[in-house]
Amino acid sequence: MGRFFLPRQWRMPKLVLGLIIFEFPFTVANLSLFGIAAPNTYRTILWRVGGEMGFNSDPSKVAYAAYNYQKMETPIVWSSLNTNYNMYIGVVCMFFYLIKFTLWLLHVFYPILSLILHVALAALWAASLYLQTAPDTVDPAHQNKGAPWYITKSCNIVSDKTERGYCMQAKSAFAVSIIMLATYVIFIVLSIWSLFPTPEARLAHETKIAEKKAEKELYASSPYDQEMTAEEQWQHMWELQQLPRTPGTATGNAPWSKTPATPRTRAFNDLGGSQEYYAQQPMTPQYPVGQQTQAQTYYPPPKQVQHEHEGVGYAGVAPHGQQELDEYVYDPKGKGAAM
Template identity: 80%
Template sequence: MGRFFLPRKWRMPKLVFGLIIFEFPFTVANLALFGIAAPNTYRTILWRVGGEMGFNSDPSQVAYAAYNYQKMETPVVWSSLNTNYNMYVGVVCMFFYLIKFTLWLLHIFYPILSLILHIALAALWAASLYLQTAPDTVDPAHQNKGAPWYITKSCGIVSDKTERGYCMQAKSAFAVSVIMLATYALLIVLSIWSLIPTPEARAAHDTKLAEKKAEKELYASEPYDAEMTAEEQWQHMWELQQLPRTPGTTAPAPAPWAKVPATPRTTAFNQLHGGHQDIFAHPRSPIHASPQQYQHQQQTYYPPPGQDGVGYAGVAPQGQQVYHDYVYDGNGKGTAM
């Protein structure tokens, strides 16, 4: 079961890209030539010229039969189906060429996609060549069972310059059609060749399957897999994703005072030394000082008149110990007293 797979890499990618680039000018030329020929620029003229030279039937015979209520069908090679069909094929090829070139640039134009696309386009061009080389047997006296005269013969046999130009355009359109079919046929061969896996591709595919199987078995053997619900498993995976991938790379937590909203009332209160932000505004306050600096810091005491020996919060008479709410000892967080 695991031995069958479709390779996604081309055997000769440079050749494939070269064929894609080579196809572009002929796609444009095909669209231009059949666009000029539609709907009936020179088809009937070439039919008449060939009838006058005896190479095929004459369009006047079909008109005469229709005038006398006789059934005489127009040969396919001289019908409007031939011109319109080729013009539609040119439009379709240009559309898929733009898609194909875009997929190639995105590196997703796989051989299997190329095989399906080019088989369809090659079938369209095969039908186009059949229409362009269909026989003309409506006139028993002048039957042509092969390609029309402007393909099999030189355009120099036509004396009129305009008609000679039409002959060269029709011949060029047929040549472009042959080149397009040959290009698609070569791309089909390269696609089939690339779809045949090499030993290296098989080994890489087997390795990938083994890794997926091992990962699936490891996930199935997790202890919490059978005990936790689907919602709990999702919550667990989400919590794991929140952990930092590399220790020490997380951003430091913002300072406590950075999150305090600054309102006019808060600003005025802090300016009057009534808020807690005043502590953090002075970097040399006792909280930010080191233990050595804190021990040698001199306390200034101004006792009110007549109340000597009275201690206030954070201020004490000389020789008495000062107790603060928190004392920083340099080993992590402060220790409550």
């Protein structure tokens, strides 16, 4: 299965782009020429001129036969089907050309898409060429088993200037039709050639298949994901999304700003910082309702000072029964005197 694949790269992308650019003016010319010819600008005129010169049947005889209920059908080359069909092809080709050019700009105009599209368009143009070169054998006296006279002969044989112009327009439309068909055939050849992968493309495809297979086997053999429930897997993925893209790139002075951390680690660090903050604040004891109406602030006692002669004293606190002094000093006899 890994050896068969459809390449997405063109063998000669510059040539494909050149064909797309080359196709545009002929698509516009084709739409214009057949748009002018529709519905019956000069088709019946060229049919009449050819009948007068003896190159094909005469439209007056066909009309006379139809008036007398005789069987004489209009040749397909001079019918309205020929003109309308080519005009519809011009519209379709312009529509698909815009789609094709857009796909090329988006880099999704793959060879397989080109093959399907251009095979269909080439078939339409092959039918168009058949209609434009269909034989005219309804008149036994003037049968034409090949292409009509305005294709096989020069337009200079017509004396009237307007009729000569119509002849040149019909000849130009036929020439554009041939160029369009040839362009699509070249597209088909390039598409088929590009569908045969090169050794480099085949190697790249096999490498990609091997990597996907290894990744799939690694995921299947991981017991961690298999033991986790759906909710635990969702929580795990959410925590992974909160991690910094690159370790050590987070800003700030927090402990977690220089190392990778999950939201749980950050929460514990915040909790530890809060404990240190509250340990430095004055403690306010709580009393039962009715015993204490106001909360009293409790401050830790000052550090004890050990003296050489009279033991322990407290700075800023007077002994029991004496006046409170701002600061204690000691004389040579060991007794403190207020300053």
